[in-house]
Amino acid sequence: MHDERYLSFKAQLENIPPACEFVVEAAEAAGLDERATYHCQLAVDETCTNIIEHGFPKSQHGHLGTIDIVTGVDDDSFIIVISDNSPAFNPLTHDDPNPSEDLANRAPGGWGIYFIKKLMDSVDYRFVEDKNQLTLRKAIAVHRAPVRPPTSELTITSKPLPKNYLQVNLVGRLDSQTSPKVEYELKTIINDKGYQRLIVNLTEVDYVSSSGLKVLVSAWRLARQHAGDVILTDLQPRIREVFEMIGFDMMFHIYDSPGDVIADDPISKN
């Protein structure tokens, strides 16, 4: 476990909010998103509240009871280890309350342990060296706070051309961020708008990633299933180089301009 942080405090309720604050900071530093961070502080709150309310006799509050929290990151998970010196008690053996129980048949309380189990990706109990030790784990990958990449934008416009061609202009970067949108738009054009002869004008596209290539291929395949085609025009030199290197020029009709496509009309020739 790395990035370890430690907190030790007397088992008194008023020490729980600062302990939650400690966990929130550690969870944020580990990269958890806001919701997962909230889950961690709630799980720690519920754990500590149970320890204080049930683990130590009232008279001993603040005298013998100590709670230790260690947080850290291990195996792409945020880990919280909560130890206390109250008598051995395994909370995981406690029966779960039933959330579909009606009002008359439910006790008002008793939700703490259930929440801990539901909010964490795993919970593990051990009794070691005369201490209860509860280990909570939240997977970071699943709950990672978004790291905003440089925003990538791509706009799509289209205009009908003679001979049932549709010119589709892409402007921007065709990468993993923008290709889902392009894929959706091209599919809609072919399936719903009834154009199967697409001229994709790439004048203003300065970057095409592998996901962008995939989108072009799937549109090409779809159009050809409908006796149409996806024809590429106006490639920037660097893009043309890439396309030739991977053999795209063997697959796609590539023209210098939409006008050349209309004049040549390769689809009607097929």
Add this chain to the structure above:
Amino acid sequence: MSIEILSTEFKRVQLLEVSGRVDSTTAGQLGEALNGTIDAGKSRVVLDLSKVDYMSSAGLREMVSALKRVQGMPGSGGDVRIANPSERVREVLELAGLDEIFKIFPTQVEAVGSF
């Protein structure tokens, strides 16, 4: 740490607007406010939770206790209804199945008007 509870009397409804962090250190205050309201004979209660940014099971326990109390008063038309819980509060309500037990309204006005 503390919470604030603003209590407003309407003709037929008592509105409790709670703000702050409802946890094991503050849930007692919420319980006192609810019980005080019910003790005063007001069994139709709206809890506005829009300014509660944190709610643990200790807070839910007080809310369920109050609901059990007013619904156990036959003929009173008593109920505890919730207005505008934040996303995080709603999540814990759902986790405990309380979204099926409490009537929850998107706004204070709708909650008050529902009685």
